[in-house]
Amino acid sequence: MTPALEKLVAHFASLPAIGRKSATRLAYHVLEMDDDAVRAFAESLLEVKQATRLCTVCQCYSEAEVCHYCADGTRDAGLLMCVEDNRALEAIEALHEYRGRYHVLHGVISPIDGIGPEQLKIKELLARLDGSVREVIIATNPSVEGEATAMYLGRLLKPLGVKVTRLAYGLPVGGTLEYADNTTLLKAIEGRTEV
Amino acid sequence: MTPALEKLVAHFASLPAIGRKSATRLAYHVLEMDDDAVRAFAESLLEVKQATRLCTVCQCYSEAEVCHYCADGTRDAGLLMCVEDNRALEAIEALHEYRGRYHVLHGVISPIDGIGPEQLKIKELLARLDGSVREVIIATNPSVEGEATAMYLGRLLKPLGVKVTRLAYGLPVGGTLEYADNTTLLKAIEGRTEV
Numbered sequence: 001m002t003p004a005l006e007k008l009v010a011h012f013a014s015l016p017a018i019g020r021k022s023a024t025r026l027a028y029h030v031l032e033m034d035d036d037a038v039r040a041f042a043e044s045l046l047e048v049k050q051a052t053r054l055c056t057v058c059q060c061y062s063e064a065e066v067c068h069y070c071a072d073g074t075r076d077a078g079l080l081m082c083v084e085d086n087r088a089l090e091a092i093e094a095l096h097e098y099r100g101r102y103h104v105l106h107g108v109i110s111p112i113d114g115i116g117p118e119q120l121k122i123k124e125l126l127a128r129l130d131g132s133v134r135e136v137i138i139a140t141n142p143s144v145e146g147e148a149t150a151m152y153l154g155r156l157l158k159p160l161g162v163k164v165t166r167l168a169y170g171l172p173v174g175g176t177l178e179y180a181d182n183t184t185l186l187k188a189i190e191g192r193t194e195v
Numbered sequence: 196m197t198p199a200l201e202k203l204v205a206h207f208a209s210l211p212a213i214g215r216k217s218a219t220r221l222a223y224h225v226l227e228m229d230d231d232a233v234r235a236f237a238e239s240l241l242e243v244k245q246a247t248r249l250c251t252v253c254q255c256y257s258e259a260e261v262c263h264y265c266a267d268g269t270r271d272a273g274l275l276m277c278v279e280d281n282r283a284l285e286a287i288e289a290l291h292e293y294r295g296r297y298h299v300l301h302g303v304i305s306p307i308d309g310i311g312p313e314q315l316k317i318k319e320l321l322a323r324l325d326g327s328v329r330e331v332i333i334a335t336n337p338s339v340e341g342e343a344t345a346m347y348l349g350r351l352l353k354p355l356g357v358k359v360t361r362l363a364y365g366l367p368v369g370g371t372l373e374y375a376d377n378t379t380l381l382k383a384i385e386g387r388t389e390v
Contacts, residue, residue: 004246011236042237051199
């Protein structure tokens with residue numbers, strides 16, 4: 001393999017979930033692409049970094065100073081959904097059901113990775129709780145870290161007089177009891193609702 | 196998602212074996228990379244195209260006019276292994292056993308994709324058969340197209356008085372008869388060797 005190819009393989013392999021074999025395949029694919037397509041790809045990499053910043057209100061990735069969710073006057077400003085990252089925000093948006101605002105934490109508390117509350121956008125969240133927000137929905141992932149972050153935020157926000165809720169745990173729709181893991185099943189029993 | 200992100204997602208998704216979900220994950224990862232790392236990645240994409248050409252002898256990817264396999268005087272110039280692409284060449288090289296030369300076809304005959312012999316580096320292969328080559332090993336993949344290409348090359352090269360061989364089919368080492376597919380099993384019986 002040529003030095004330039006080796007270098008490109010290393011770049012691809014440094015991306016998440018791309019091993020050396022896939023990286024090699026991708027690098028060879030680049031070699032077979034048109035010059036123009038490769039140039040456009042390279043420019044797109046640079047452009048995404050230059051054009052993207054954090055919304056000064058909700059901290060989501062945005063090209064404008066204030067993102068279009070925060071700028072949208074028809075969305076309920078009294079309802080904030082706290083998500084770990086932009087991908088979670090987009091999963092919620094794709095439902096076309098939620099009409100409140102967001103707050104992107106950019107991570108979760110994870111002592112093992114050296115990530116404490118001060119590395120997350122919590123200061124920015126507190127700054128938004130000026131009395132206009134009546135409910136914060138904590139929508140961190142159903143992982144140990146997501147749960148710890150939800151607990152931390154609950155303890156932090158409740159004394160401020162804001163309602164704090166958490167997305168429901170339970171059986172995934174379409175699943176079967178037989179294949180549900182024990183924790184999910186216990187959570188589904190705990191959280192049972194009246195028919 | 197911002198327009199710049201959408202564009203980068205589309206670029207990643209155009210690569211082989213990367214779906215939209217993975218492409219989105221990669222694009223967000225790029226946003227979280229250092230500026231310098233992203234710049235190096237973009238430059239590496241451009242560099243690989245600029246620095247790489249085809250070896251004028253064996254047609255493998257090379258930075259020099261003649262690649263280091265062809266320039267290596269200790270390799271047997273009488274033995275040519277024909278491979279589909281550079282990845283196959285590297286798989287053979289990784290064995291550290293083969294000491295002949297290579298010829299990279301850059302594809303296989305595939306009428307369904309509109310690829311005929313004239314799109315492959317066969318003219319360049321014929322030009323190398325000046326009497327100094329005693330054996331051509333056809334090492335195309337064990338696929339329908341690889342097989343058809345091997346047959347085509349066999350018919351083309353044999354009349355030129357060169358020995359033409361094909362990699363052996365048989366049971367993969369470490370496999371079990373039980374899990375071998377019928378074609379492989381039949382080939383293993385056909386190609387049985389004396390103990």
